[in-house]
Amino acid sequence: MGFPGLRVLMAGFSASGQFLKGVRVKSEEMVSGVESGEPEKLLQRRGPLDKRAIGKESSIQSDRFFGWGLKGGGLFILALFSVVLLVCVVTAWPSIRKFGFSFLWSQAWNPSRGIFGGLAYLVGTFWVTGIALLISIPVAIFSALFLSDYAPKWMSGIVSTLMEMLAGIPSIVFGAFGITFMVPLLRDHLEPFLANTLGKRWDFFNGDALGYGVLAAGIVVGFMIVPLVATVTRDSLLMVPQEMVEASYALGATKAETLFFVKLKAVIPGIVGSVILGFGRAVGETMAVLLLVGNQASIPQTIQDVGYTISSLLANTFTYAVIDPLYAAAEVELGLILLLITLVVNTLGRELLMRLMGGRLAGSVGGG
C-alpha cells in the first residue's frame, strides 16, 4: 500500500485517538468525583431529603454522558465522510496526475495500454439521468397534486401505499421488468414510432430500434424515482396551511387557480429538494441501468442509442480493475466526479431556492 496520502490518513487517525483518550480521561475524573463513597452510606448519612439530591447528581452526570454519546455520533459521520473522500482521492490520484483535465474530454479507454478518458461514461450518465428526470418530474408532480387535492380519501390511501411499496422495490427487479417489458415495447413500437415521426425532422430521434439503450434505462430509472419525488411533493402539499388556501378562495380563485398559483408556489422548496434527491438517485442508479443501457462505451448520438454509465461501468469491471492501480484509479476518479457533480447540484439547488424564495425560506413548506 504505497499511497502517498496514507500517512496523512494514519496521522488523522492517531490525532482522533488522542482526542478520544482525552475525553476518556475527563470522563473518568467525572465518575470518580461523583461516586466518592458508597452510595448507601451516603444515603444514611444525609437523610431522606438528600436522596433527591443524589438522584439529581446522577441525572446531571448521565446528561453529560448522553451529550458525549451524541457528539460521538456526529463525529463518526464527519470521520466517515472524510475517510471515504480521502480513500477515493488517494486511490484516484495516479489517474488524476497522469491525465489531468483531459480525462474529462477524452473518450479513449484502453486498460491494456493504460490510457483512460471518461467522456463516454460521463455523457452516458447524463443521458440516462436527464431522460429519467424529464419523465419523472411531471408525472410525480401531477400524481402528488392528484393525491393531495383531487383523489377521494380511499383512493389516495391505496395509491399512496402502492407508491411507497414501489419505492421499496429492489432496483434489480426494475431492471428485470425493463428487460422483459420495456425493451420489447421500445424495440417493436415506441422507438420505430419516434424514428418515423420526430425522427423525420430531427436526427436526434432517428436511431436504430434496439430496445436496449439510454432511453430504456432512462425510462426505467425515471419510474424508479417517481415515488420519491411524488411522496415528498405530496407531503409538502398536505402541509400547506389551510389558511393560505382559504385566502386564495376568499379572493374568488377557483380550485385549479389555488392549486397552481398558491399551493404549488408554496411547495417549491419541497419539489426542488425532492428533485435533487431524485437526481442523486438517478445518477448513482446501478443495477437497473446495467441491465438496460447496453454497456457500450460510445457517446449516444440519438435517443435510441446504447451507452454506458459510470455506475454500471464500475459494477461491471471494478473487481478486475482493482488489480491494476492505474485502471482502478481511473474508475475511482469517475466515481469522484459523480460525487462532485452531486455536491454541485445540491449547492446549486439551494442557491436556486434562495433566489426563488426571495432570500427567505420562512414559512415555506418542505426542505431543500
Place this chain on the structure above:
Amino acid sequence: MARMSVASFYAYYGENAALRDISLEIPDRQVLALIGPSGCGKTTFLRSLNRMNDFVKEFSIEGQVTLDGVDIYSSEMHPVMLRRRVGMVFQKPNPFHKSIFENVAYGLRIQGIRSRSILSDMVEKSLRAAALWDEVKERLDSSAFSLSGGQQQRLCIARALAVEPEVILLDEPASALDPISTSRIEELIQDLKTQYAIVIVTHNMQQAARVSDQTAFFLSGELVEMGETSRIFTNPSDVRTEDYITGRFG
C-alpha cells in the same frame, strides 16, 4: 339600506345545529360587529356569508342569505363570483409565498388582468387604502414574509380590497396583533366603512364598541339581539346581553 340580508338561517355540522334561526340585515357603509362567547357560532355565521364553509365536510344550511336580493346559495350566484364581491380577512395574517406586490395583485391576476400599469395602479391604491403604502413602497418586490405581523395583516386587507369587493368580512382581524397594530387596523376600518359594508367578528368588547355602528350578540348558535352599538352597550334589551357585556360570563 341593507346590502346583505339573512332570513331564518340554520347551519349544521353533520347533525349538530351551529346556528339556529338567524335573521338580520347587513347595512351598507356601516360596521356590524358580531360578539359572543367562543363557540357561539359567530365565525360560522361570518363564513356562511361568503360560502367559505363549503370546504367543511358535512356542513349544510337551511334558510336564505341574499346579496343585493340574490340568494347566494342558489345557482344564480357561483361561489367564485360571490367571493369576489364579498371579501374576507382572516384571524391570522395569511399572505402568500409571493412578493408584497404579487400578494395584492393575485386577486386581479386571477380575474385575467394582465396590464402591468393597471396592476400597479390597483396595487398602490389598495396598499394606500390599507395604510401600508408608505411602509412598503420601497420594497414591493420583497417577500411578504419579511413584513411584521401587523403589516402582514394590513397586506391581507389590501389584498382583499384590491378585487374591489362590496362587503368585507373580518374574522377577529386584530386578535393576533399588538396594541399599536390593533389601533391602526381599527382606524383603517373606520376609513373603509365609507365605501364598504363591513362585518367584523371580535372577542374584544371595547373594540366592538369603538369600531362598530351595529352590534349583534350571538349565544349558543342563536342571535340574542342586534341593534345600534351605543344602545346594545348602554341599554341592552335582553338580560343575557347585559350579562355578557358586563363580563358576568364568556
